[in-house]
Amino acid sequence: SKDDLILPKDFPQLLNDTFLRAARGEETEHVPVWCMRQAGRYLPEFRESRAGKDFFETCRSPAACCELTLQPLRRFPFDAAIIFSDILVVPQAMGMDVQMVPGKGPTFPEPLKEPEDLQRLHVKVDVAKELGYVFKAITLTRHKIEGKVPLIGFTGAPWTLMSYMIEGGGSNTHSKAKRWLYRHPEASHMLLKMLTDVIVEYLLGQVAAGAQALQVFESHAGILGPAEFKEFSLPYLRDIARRVKDKLKEAGKDVPMIAFAKDAHYGLEDLSQSHYEVVGLDWTIDPRSARERTGGKVSLQGNMDPCALYAPKERISDIVKKMLEGFGTRGYIANLGHGLYPDMDPENVGAFVKAVHQHSKQMIKQ
Numbered sequence: 001s002k003d004d005l006i007l008p009k010d011f012p013q014l015l016n017d018t019f020l021r022a023a024r025g026e027e028t029e030h031v032p033v034w035c036m037r038q039a040g041r042y043l044p045e046f047r048e049s050r051a052g053k054d055f056f057e058t059c060r061s062p063a064a065c066c067e068l069t070l071q072p073l074r075r076f077p078f079d080a081a082i083i084f085s086d087i088l089v090v091p092q093a094m095g096m097d098v099q100m101v102p103g104k105g106p107t108f109p110e111p112l113k114e115p116e117d118l119q120r121l122h123v124k125v126d127v128a129k130e131l132g133y134v135f136k137a138i139t140l141t142r143h144k145i146e147g148k149v150p151l152i153g154f155t156g157a158p159w160t161l162m163s164y165m166i167e168g169g170g171s172n173t174h175s176k177a178k179r180w181l182y183r184h185p186e187a188s189h190m191l192l193k194m195l196t197d198v199i200v201e202y203l204l205g206q207v208a209a210g211a212q213a214l215q216v217f218e219s220h221a222g223i224l225g226p227a228e229f230k231e232f233s234l235p236y237l238r239d240i241a242r243r244v245k246d247k248l249k250e251a252g253k254d255v256p257m258i259a260f261a262k263d264a265h266y267g268l269e270d271l272s273q274s275h276y277e278v279v280g281l282d283w284t285i286d287p288r289s290a291r292e293r294t295g296g297k298v299s300l301q302g303n304m305d306p307c308a309l310y311a312p313k314e315r316i317s318d319i320v321k322k323m324l325e326g327f328g329t330r331g332y333i334a335n336l337g338h339g340l341y342p343d344m345d346p347e348n349v350g351a352f353v354k355a356v357h358q359h360s361k362q363m364i365k366q
C-alpha cells in the first residue's frame, strides 16, 4: 500500500516544542497540556470512525490510528499528541489472544493460570514483525501531524501487563495476579523479565519510527503495597528507562520518558530517581507535596481529577489555577490524573486546555 512507502525520515519541522522543553525542565512561555485518552469515545468523530469496527483491527490499521490520533488536535490546542494504540498489543505480540468485548473491555480467552503456562508465550518475539503496524502508524502520523506538536509513543509497564495476562481482563481485587506474586515469585520475575525485554525493543522501535517522547503506563501500581512495588514494579520500570536511554544515547538521541504509576504514592521518591525525566501523577496526590517529595529532580505531569471536567467551565478554570499554583509553571506538564471518560463533554475539555494556557501565561509573565 501507499503507506508502506512512507519512511521514518524527512519529517516536517517541529513548530511547538513546549511539551519537550517542559519535560526537560526548561523555561516555556506557557504550561503545555495534553490529556490521557485524548483520542477517545468522548469525541463524536472518534465514535463515528470506530463504529462497527473491531478495536484491535483498528489498532492494526496505520491510517486509522493516524486519523484517530489527529482528531483531538483539530478541536483543541493540545501541546502533544499520543499515538492511538493500546497497551495490550504487547501480550498479543507474545502469543496471547486478546479481544475487546464491547461493554466489558479487554478480555483474554485463555489467561495465564499457572507458571507452566509461561511456555505458551513466544520465547523470542520478533518485535519489528509483530508490532511493525504500530511503528508504521507512528511514522505516518509524524508526517501527517505537520510538526504541530510532538508525538508521544507508549507502552504498558511489565506489572500492569502481567496482571492483565493473568486476570484475563478487568478486576476489582486483582487477586489472581497478586496470587502469583506471593505464591510464584520466581515465575513472576521470569514473566516480568520477558515483558521487559519486549518492551525495551518496542519502545526503541517507536523512537526509530518517529516517537518524540515515551510514556510507560503502570496503571495497576496502586494495587501493590510498598514492598511489592519495590520488588515487582520499580526494578523493571528502572531497567526499561536505563536500557532505552543507553541505546538512544549510542544513537545520539534524547527522548524524554514519562513514568505514570497510578496510585503509587509510596513510590514517588523512588520514581523520581529512576531515570525518567517526567513522573506522571494521579489526582490523589497534592501538587505541593508531590513537588517536595520529588525534590525538583524531575518534571511532573498531571493531575486534575478527570471528574472535575463534569464541573461548570468557570469552576474548571478555578481548579486549574489552583493546580498550576501548586505545581508551579516550571518543569510541569498539565494533564488529568487518568484518562478521559466517554461521557465527558468535549467543550469542557476545551475549557481545561484554555484555562491551562491562559493562567500559566499570566503566571509566567509576572
Ligand code: CP3
Pocket (backbone or CB within 6 Å): 035, 036, 037, 038, 039, 040, 041, 050, 055, 082, 083, 084, 085, 086, 087, 088, 100, 102, 103, 104, 105, 106, 154, 217, 219, 339
Ligand atoms: O488517547 C490516548 O490516550 C491514546 C490511546 C490509548 C488507548 N489505550 C486507546 C483506547 C492509550 C494510551 C491506552 C492505554 C491503555 N489501555 C491503558 C493504560 C492507561 C490507563 O487507562 O490506565 C490500559 C489499562 C488499557 C487497556 C484498555 N484498553 C482498557 C481498560 C480499555 C477500556 C475498555 C472499555 O470498554 O472501556 C481499552 C480500550 C481502549 N483503548 C479505548 C481506547 C480509546 C476505548 C475502546 C474503543 O475505542 O472502542
